[in-house]
Amino acid sequence: MTTKISEVKLPSIDELVEGIAKGSMTAVEAVRLCFSRIDEEDATIHAFLSLDREGALTRAREIDAKAAAGETLPALAGVPMGIKDVLVVDGQPATAGSKILEGYRPPYTATAVKRLIDAGAVLLGKLNCDEFAMGSSNENSAYGPVRNPYATDRVPGGSSGGSAAAVAAGMAVATLGTDTGGSIRQPASFCGVVGVLPTYGRVSRYGLIAFASSLDRVGPFATTVRDAAKVLGVIAGHDPMDATSSTEPVPDYLAEIDNGVTGLRLGVPPEYFGEGLDPEVRAAVEATIERLRATGAEIVPVSLPHTRYAVPTYYVIATAEASANLARFDGVRYGYRAANTPTLAGMYHCSREGGFGAEVKRRILLGTYVLSAGYYDAYYKKAQQVRRLLTEDFLKAFDEADAILTPTAPTPAFKLGEKTDDPMAMYLADIYTVTANLAGICGVSVPCGESRSGLPIGLQILGRHFGESTVFRVGQVVERR
Ligand code: GLN
Numbered sequence: 001m002t003t004k005i006s007e008v009k010l011p012s013i014d015e016l017v018e019g020i021a022k023g024s025m026t027a028v029e030a031v032r033l034c035f036s037r038i039d040e041e042d043a044t045i046h047a048f049l050s051l052d053r054e055g056a057l058t059r060a061r062e063i064d065a066k067a068a069a070g071e072t073l074p075a076l077a078g079v080p081m082g083i084k085d086v087l088v089v090d091g092q093p094a095t096a097g098s099k100i101l102e103g104y105r106p107p108y109t110a111t112a113v114k115r116l117i118d119a120g121a122v123l124l125g126k127l128n129c130d131e132f133a134m135g136s137s138n139e140n141s142a143y144g145p146v147r148n149p150y151a152t153d154r155v156p157g158g159s160s161g162g163s164a165a166a167v168a169a170g171m172a173v174a175t176l177g178t179d180t181g182g183s184i185r186q187p188a189s190f191c192g193v194v195g196v197l198p199t200y201g202r203v204s205r206y207g208l209i210a211f212a213s214s215l216d217r218v219g220p221f222a223t224t225v226r227d228a229a230k231v232l233g234v235i236a237g238h239d240p241m242d243a244t245s246s247t248e249p250v251p252d253y254l255a256e257i258d259n260g261v262t263g264l265r266l267g268v269p270p271e272y273f274g275e276g277l278d279p280e281v282r283a284a285v286e287a288t289i290e291r292l293r294a295t296g297a298e299i300v301p302v303s304l305p306h307t308r309y310a311v312p313t314y315y316v317i318a319t320a321e322a323s324a325n326l327a328r329f330d331g332v333r334y335g336y337r338a339a340n341t342p343t344l345a346g347m348y349h350c351s352r353e354g355g356f357g358a359e360v361k362r363r364i365l366l367g368t369y370v371l372s373a374g375y376y377d378a379y380y381k382k383a384q385q386v387r388r389l390l391t392e393d394f395l396k397a398f399d400e401a402d403a404i405l406t407p408t409a410p411t412p413a414f415k416l417g418e419k420t421d422d423p424m425a426m427y428l429a430d431i432y433t434v435t436a437n438l439a440g441i442c443g444v445s446v447p448c449g450e451s452r453s454g455l456p457i458g459l460q461i462l463g464r465h466f467g468e469s470t471v472f473r474v475g476q477v478v479e480r481r
Contacts, residue, residue, distance in 0.1 A: 110207025182433025189458025267401025
């Protein structure tokens, strides 16, 4: 392993698009640079599950031809990107990190990805993740874990571990991931990159292999807040193919990004700074909050009193929805089918038994249980009621604050294998992130420091529904440290 993170510097989106337009750089060079990084590093990191070398180079040549002809280039012209393997791309593998989808080639492209392509992005390949996005360490991938580029004996976070690691290791300029309970923000924090949780409904879920449909979001990873905001601006917006996608107009996320934090009220909830928070994470986050105060923000205390119910609420709702969403994987329509099963029921049974991994089965069982007659009211309905209370906590807090600051995760990246035998310990890695998914609000994780051993630490900035512009403004100040 030869990566020195400090040496891994790809151009920013603006540098790249302007460079290609001016002729000082080509899209083909950018793509080749990424593939050479992948060839050097990815045998160790294992961020990519599949690559489309031919397709990427063909596409890059098209962009270069446009530039040479003096055409106006679209927003992401020639930007090499990777896509989490839960989003479908026409003709490319789509495994969702599961054996059950091995060999499946979808016949269509997810809306978010289609918008990237229309904006000139070049897709390098599909990125590793926890099976069906269930996990916090990428160790639930049926294709083997991703390693953290900062310390290869550590996890990159999850479930979008490949998306975070690919950006951190300079293998892609930006990537897409998904976040149902923290899967963009937590790996961004562990890998020292920026990760965005857009408001529910902001980005279409069409073409996303569903985990928990009322919580799932699609969002970008990048090395800077500005790049992430740029990608979000491309993928956001109403899509008639997703009934939950919002018609709220998409603002120019770059318009206010450099306005600073003077006059902004930033809330700090004590519920996110309690027991279990690593002292180095606390110190880095508190120092960043002080810096924001010194830069002109007004720091205000806010309370989110129902926070301690968030993890159990999340694991009832997410598993309930997952048990329904995953019913379609029956060995008939997609991917893996068990051989030599004499009956139809036996074929379903053996295909699911052999195709799904342990964590996915655990969640299907749990979700089926909480939805079953007799338990529905006690678990599922109760969880929905608590979800409402958690949302109201945020709505009240946002009367007093324009954004809320918390650690993204309670610890820096942990070691591979450290939590694999203890699902509860793994679930607690999401203690600060699941709340935003339950409430539908937006957020971002921005690097704000490092531990003594050099592991990245992330600050989570949460914003109101459709408050992405404010969150980016704060993130931009944090980043300029
Ligand atoms: N780690 C959480 C889980 O295992 C969140 C996953 C996600 O956001 N997709 O469910």
